Amino acid sequence: MSKKLLMKGNEAIAEAAIRAGVQGYYGYPITPQSELLEYMSSELPKRGGAFVQAESEVAAINMVYGASGAGARTMTSTSGPGFSLMQEAISYIACAELPCFLVNVMRGGPGLGTIQPSQGDYFQAVKGGGHGDYKMIVLAPNSVQEMADFTYLGFDLADKYRTPTMILTDGALGQMMESVQFPEYNLDEHLVDKPWATTGRENGRKQNVITSLHLQSEQMEQINLKLQKKYREIEKNEVRYETIETEDADFLIVAFGLSSRVCHKALELAREEGLKVGLLRPITLYPYPYDILNKLADQVKGMLVVEMNAGQMLEDVKLAVNGKVSVDFYGRMGGMIPQPDAILSKIRELYSAHTKTKMEV
Amino acid sequence: MAENTISTPTFKKTENMEKVWEKPSILFDVPNHYCPGCGHSVAHRLIMEVVEELGITDRTIGIAPVGCSVLAYNYLNVDMQEAAHGRATACATGIKRIFNDKILFTYQGDGDLAAIGTAETIHTVNRGENIVIIFVNNGIYGMTGGQMAPTTLEGAKTSTSPEGRNLDLMGHPLKIANMLAILEGAYYVTRQSVHTAKAVRKTKKALMNAFKYQIEGKGGTSFVEIVSNCPSGWKMTPIQSNEWMADNMFDFYELGDIKTPPKEGK
Incomplete structure (x- = not known):
């Protein structure tokens, strides 16, 4: 356990993500989550990870798709309007069964709305904001400490179930300062093998493909059944x-x-x-x-x-x-x-x- | 009758004959779904030849687009990801930034790269991502049935420009390679074609350059445009379409290098 630190919620997520071994962070500025992006820009490259300020939330989430498909621990963060832009790719990520960690620091909507805190993106996060039948694990912290704790958990659950996971929080929790302690986290004990990842056909192994395209209806139904089976498993094991x-x-x-x-x-x-x-x-x-x-x-x-x-x-x-x-x-x-x-x-x-x-x- | 009636012709091995050509081993030996005469299959083969000859199969990752080549991973036997429409270069960026030793290429059509993915394309090149972007420009949306593309020539009839592309209403055909060439992050930008044996050889050389630049890690993005035909979308025979392409497209989309790397030692 680290010593007690006084941090903003957004920063606590960023710090926890780095400690949880995030290899790539891709983001775009939006209030009230920009502290997370800023923290990553200064800290992550120093600590061995990749930081890219993308040209849009659309690009950021697709960078996550690519990096996750190649086997990396990866994440992005945003607020409502940006989260809306990410929905297409999240649907692809869920279907291609890619583990990744997302953060939505909610602000008031609809539309451009306001930068003040809100919980208006509940449906979008919980019911599947993009097209098709999919779910992602949604964690709702209510303190800066939990912002940190659930970040570790988010990465672990993502890897465990090969699914996008997310923290759904708001501008108040993101920006308020509270004391936080970072738990001991031995990354090696948490990393899982990803034999499905596109890493190049090392040692002449068979080709790996990351895709969400299955043109035959029979095959696409099987993919859906597999996803639904996974969701039942998650519903059985992960209620908190x-x-x-x-x-x-x-x-x-x-x-x-x-x-x-x-x-x-x-x-x-x-x-x-x-x-x-x-x-x-x-x-x-x-x-x-x-x-x-x-x-x-x-x-x-x-x-x-x-x-x-x-x-x-x-x-x-x-x-x-x-x-x-x-x-x-x-x-x-x-x-x-x-x-x-x-x-x-x-x-x-x-x-x-x-x-x-x-x-x- | 066998279920699969299309097969690769086999030739009797004859003594004293030198093997002058064979398919790259990393091109799956399967019939492809591309229309007869389409340039995609030649472009596919060239990429796999280059990857194999450079000995980088074990670290190459390709990104397929949405469009006719959405199923490119069924033919290219390297690790591949299928990206959302227009986002291939963002996916490649995400991977390359973490796994710098991997060799990344995207394979995209004109709708994917120059319409819905314009922002990703420009910013990927502007950041000088050390990847290879292969852009197949046939001036039409082939997969969805022949609609107008950003690259469709003036006056060209498509299913969404039935009277021909009207520049006042529909904008101008986009020379995106030329646009990209002015960006500092662009290291090598070239426009080629695959309609003749000579053109195929030049395209292979361009692809070889592009992949070599990435391996050497020399500052920036390599962009290889391949102007290609679409017999089905253009409603022509393969030969007619290649002739039409040579007579009409190359005047607007001039073939050749648009930006070459600075000479060594300068």
Whole structure:
């Protein structure tokens, strides 16, 4: 474990990526993630990696495709508008089963929007923002420490499943400073063999091809079935979440990333008033923690989803709960951050409504 | 009847005869999907000859485009990646920057390189990436059925310029090789063709130069344009298309070196 350092979230990701052995970083400036690009430009070449400032996010993600296909640990980072530009290549990467690590430091949209923090790219990240049936593992940190921790995890899971993985975070977490410690990480123990990589036909071995093109429908269906099998495996093994004071809760807040921290504060305020509120924080947004939510739906009398968007994860909570309890929503958009007192008011209102209804039944 | 009726002709070995030519061993011995008379197959063969003769098969990585040559990896027996439309040089950049000892080439058509991939093409060359870009310019979108390309000549009829390319409405044919040659990062830019035996020999020499420059690691990108025919897209016989190409394309797309490396010692 390294000594405690005070760092911005964006920088913590960059530092963790270098420690996790990233060999190539390709990026393009966009607020609020530019610190990550800048950190890489000064640090990565010194520490043996390649840094390229690409001409666009489109080029950057295709550089990732190439380097990953050749067997390298590789990554890019961006914010919403740039993430939109990357969707085509991410679809290719998922189909060609290339491991790589991506970061979206979300800002308010749609359109050019604002540079203030948001969670408006949830659907795009979690549901597959590009064409075709694919998924990628989406990690949602809520602290600078987790920005670092999930970067290591992101690279490892990418290699393990030959899939793109990503951190979905926001401009506030990206730019705020907190203390962070970098864990010991013996790279050799984490690197995997990549016999499929295009490295040149060394020792006359058979040709390796990286492609997402399979013109015969029968063959393309097989490729899809293989991907789906992998996604079921990921859903079985990689669900991560945090529960806070859920043991005795009869009302549940569900929030990820930055909004989960605000909700934690609101939970403390509610508990002071004697309201038995718990918090479920999904850490993997894909695979989503449907099972624990469904279980908690048997225990609590209502749920409140809090997001910095118009209600995107809300749909997954509803899917998980499947009508067992009522699910309400509180969200802010356009770069606004929900405040604890506003969430508390919402909790009070819903808490009495739902607990009363249940008692009458 | 055998399932595959197309096969490589075999000749009886005769004593006292010298072998003067054979297919490069790294060209897969399979029938290709290119139309009869198309220049792609000759270009493919030349690249594999050069790679084999330079002894770099074990470290060569090719990038295929989207277009007629999307399946180039079915013919070129080297490690290959199939890139998204227009992004081949970005893929090559990503690899070359990490694995500097590998030999990278992209193989792209005019729609891929000079329309949708223009930004990647220009910036890859501007950065002087030490790779070989092979650009097959047949002035049309062949794969999708003969639509107008950025390189289509004035007046040429295609499925999306049925009255002929109108410069006022559709812009001018793009001499992208000449554009690239003015960039500092361009080390070697040449325009060749493969329609005659002599032209084929010159193209092979150009490819040989380009790959050698990369191996030597001399500052910059090598760009080999091959002006080629598209009998199906142009709706001509192979011979007609080669004649039309010589009569019409070479006036606009002049053959020869556009930028050559500085002479040693200067």
